[in-house]
Amino acid sequence: MRMEVEIAGVRLKNPVTTASGTFGSGREYEPYVDINRLGAVIVKGVANKEWLGNPAPRIAETYGGMLNSVGLQNPGVDAFMLEDIPFLRRFDTKIVVNIAGRTVEEYCEVVEKLRDADVDMLELNISCPNVKEGGVAFGIDPKMAELATREVKKVARQPLVVKLSPNVTDIVEIAKAVESGGADAVSLINTLIGMRIDARKRKPVLANKIGGLSGPAVKPVALRMVYQVAKAVDLPVIGLGGIMTGEDAIEFMMAGATAVSVGTANLLDPGATMRILDEMEAFLQENNIRDIRDIIGVVE
Amino acid sequence: MCHEKNARIPCTIMKHKALAEGVYELVLEAPGIVGEAKAGQFVNLYCKTGGKLLPRPISICETDREEGLLRLVYAVVGSGTREISGYPEGDQIEVMGPLGNGYTLDQGARHVLVGGGVGTPPLVELAKRLSGEKVIYLGFRTQPYLVESLREYGPVHVATDDGSQGHKGTVLELMEEHQVTGGMLYACGPTPMLRAVQAYALAKGIPSQLSLEERMGCGFGGCVGCVCKVRAEGGEGFAYKKVCKDGPVFDGKEVLLT
Ligand SMILES: Cc1cc2nc3c(=O)[nH]c(=O)nc-3n(C[C@H](O)[C@H](O)[C@H](O)COP(=O)(O)OP(=O)(O)OC[C@H]3O[C@@H](n4cnc5c(N)ncnc54)[C@H](O)[C@@H]3O)c2cc1C
Ligand SMILES: Cc1cc2nc3c(=O)[nH]c(=O)nc-3n(C[C@H](O)[C@H](O)[C@H](O)COP(=O)(O)O)c2cc1C
Ligand code: FES
Numbered sequence: 289m290r291m292e293v294e295i296a297g298v299r300l301k302n303p304v305t306t307a308s309g310t311f312g313s314g315r316e317y318e319p320y321v322d323i324n325r326l327g328a329v330i331v332k333g334v335a336n337k338e339w340l341g342n343p344a345p346r347i348a349e350t351y352g353g354m355l356n357s358v359g360l361q362n363p364g365v366d367a368f369m370l371e372d373i374p375f376l377r378r379f380d381t382k383i384v385v386n387i388a389g390r391t392v393e394e395y396c397e398v399v400e401k402l403r404d405a406d407v408d409m410l411e412l413n414i415s416c417p418n419v420k421e422g423g424v425a426f427g428i429d430p431k432m433a434e435l436a437t438r439e440v441k442k443v444a445r446q447p448l449v450v451k452l453s454p455n456v457t458d459i460v461e462i463a464k465a466v467e468s469g470g471a472d473a474v475s476l477i478n479t480l481i482g483m484r485i486d487a488r489k490r491k492p493v494l495a496n497k498i499g500g501l502s503g504p505a506v507k508p509v510a511l512r513m514v515y516q517v518a519k520a521v522d523l524p525v526i527g528l529g530g531i532m533t534g535e536d537a538i539e540f541m542m543a544g545a546t547a548v549s550v551g552t553a554n555l556l557d558p559g560a561t562m563r564i565l566d567e568m569e570a571f572l573q574e575n576n577i578r579d580i581r582d583i584i585g586v587v588e
Numbered sequence: 589m590c591h592e593k594n595a596r597i598p599c600t601i602m603k604h605k606a607l608a609e610g611v612y613e614l615v616l617e618a619p620g621i622v623g624e625a626k627a628g629q630f631v632n633l634y635c636k637t638g639g640k641l642l643p644r645p646i647s648i649c650e651t652d653r654e655e656g657l658l659r660l661v662y663a664v665v666g667s668g669t670r671e672i673s674g675y676p677e678g679d680q681i682e683v684m685g686p687l688g689n690g691y692t693l694d695q696g697a698r699h700v701l702v703g704g705g706v707g708t709p710p711l712v713e714l715a716k717r718l719s720g721e722k723v724i725y726l727g728f729r730t731q732p733y734l735v736e737s738l739r740e741y742g743p744v745h746v747a748t749d750d751g752s753q754g755h756k757g758t759v760l761e762l763m764e765e766h767q768v769t770g771g772m773l774y775a776c777g778p779t780p781m782l783r784a785v786q787a788y789a790l791a792k793g794i795p796s797q798l799s800l801e802e803r804m805g806c807g808f809g810g811c812v813g814c815v816c817k818v819r820a821e822g823g824e825g826f827a828y829k830k831v832c833k834d835g836p837v838f839d840g841k842e843v844l845l846t
Binding site: 332345346347348351356556559 | 594595596634638639640641642643802803804805806808809810811812813814815816827828833
């Protein structure tokens with residue numbers, strides 16, 4: 289059975305990757321996961337400098353999902369290069385660095401530093417608030433999304449995946465914009481902005497008031513968006529949003545994704561990626577599919 | 589490093605009964621967990637219904653290594669603990685653990701243990717493991733619990749908000765009244781109580797270890813969701829630490845309870 293897939297010239301031994309921010313850089317997962325078995329590790333978002341993130345509470349439970357307002361806490365790209373890349377390089381997997389920034393310049397600063405780093409791919413998180421445009425996310429305006437992609441692409445040495453925000457009316461428009469900006473691939477979806485209120489206290493549950501919704505509750509929305517984007521652009525797609533089982537992952541691939549990321553499922557069960565990979569292989573076996581690429585985009 | 593170790597283990601419920609109004613004792617058959625467990629660590633409990641996916645972190649109250657039993661004590665405060673309180677004996681529940689760092693056992697001659705409400709349970713395993721003299725202070729809103737379990741290890745002083753037992757008022761008032769001191773102060777309870785204990789310990793020059801609570805997305809360091817503030821290294825400002833992984837027990841000199 290062949291599980292290997294290719295994204296922008298980077299070969300993944302199988303389509304299973306980790307969604308940014310739900311796997312750290314893998315250290316916490318080492319007891320439960322054979323990191324060598326992962327197609328790629330997509331690490332938590334990295335910025336040009338240390339970001340402290342938001343105050344607690346940062347987590348709220350919702351039906352079939354969760355809200356988070358971590359606020360991209362990270363130690364900055366220098367610390368990341370010093371500590372996390374050498375750790376991950378011990379394993380036979382691809383390293384994808386998720387990039388956070390509040391301005392195009394900040395994105396570019398991180399990407400420039402990573403030129404000399406031993407990493408395989410970059411993933412641009414355009415769901416970050418653009419401070420120069422009143423804090424509106426880059427990813428909800430096609431012009432800003434295209435501009436950020438183009439500028440980052442100019443300084444990037446590694447292939448660039450652009451991670452799309454689902455908090456838009458027409459995600460296809462944004463996907464096309466980043467394609468014109470020169471993206472090598474797209475990943476979707478990031479979290480859906482949501483909220484919870486503590487009725488007794490008459491206050492939001494999250495200190496940040498609003499946060500990103502993830503987990504199985506978002507899967508139908510994510511799948512629909514992957515399906516629409518995969519049909520509309522000529523780029524490989526990494527599909528994610530609520531994947532809990534091998535069959536969920538297969539659905540994303542049938543909708544047009546070349547690879548998938550497992551997010552919230554890692555938090556609920558640190559061994560989730562291994563189980564999902566086993567379940568995908570079992571599905572192929574049962575259905576006499578010899579090459580996983582044969583199911584990519586089969587749904588009309 | 590042992591790969592692909594199972595994180596969530598189904599455990600059989602050996603005993604499940606009410607200790608006080610809305611407070612339950614849950615004894616699980618969990619030999620793997622009790623074999624490794626330290627006082628002050630916690631386990632994640634997982635619900636089965638209603639789209640409740642996140643862990644319910646609960647402190648290890650007591651372990652019985654010979655029998656492989658894990659004792660937990662929890663209060664029903666919301667939908668998850670309400671669901672769990674309905675699980676009958678003989679049923680199974682998924683558990684992950686032990687998690688977190690736990691208390692550091694001080695080698696000194698006298699220890700002060702302070703618990704508030706459902707912060708009391710971890711003090712049982714702690715008292716059991718500490719050698720030396722122990723004095724225990726507990727605060728409850730109303731009906732106390734675990735007092736008998738703790739009395740085995742030293743004198744227990746109780747305060748209740750409504751005066752239904754012991755001193756009417758806070759546990760801190762009781763400690764002030766007794767001018768209690770020792771080589772180390774260990775505490776677990778609601779944040780306002782921890783803040784008062786921290787101030788008391790600093791004023792008296794006693795080192796302290798405080799066990800914190802925060803909402804958790806994973807419980808094992810994966811999501812950075814459960815942070816608390818600690819004094820930044822070298823003075824100015826603060827840094828965030830993970831309650832689940834760097835804690836839940838923190839040095840009273842470092843943690844900032846805002
Ligand atoms: C390290 C640690 C040890 C704990 N030990 C105990 C214990 O021994 N006994 C006990 O009764 N309680 C303990 N708690 C608190 C316990 O985790 C919560 O009361 C419980 O999660 C509430 O779940 P729920 O579904 O009933 O409440 P809901 O409010 O319906 O829960 C919704 C979400 O919020 C989370 N949540 C709600 N309250 C808390 C809280 N106080 N702390 C953390 N998460 C919360 C839940 O886990 C869940 O994800 C501990 C908490 C932590 C962090
Ligand atoms: C705790 C948490 C932290 C996250 N951090 C990031 C991040 O740093 N960068 C990013 O692009 N996406 C981040 N995400 C979004 C996920 O990568 C993913 O897009 C989203 O959660 C949907 O997938 P899921 O439902 O499988 O979790 C985060 C999600 C969670 C739950
Ligand atoms: S709860 Fe996920 S890091 Fe602490």
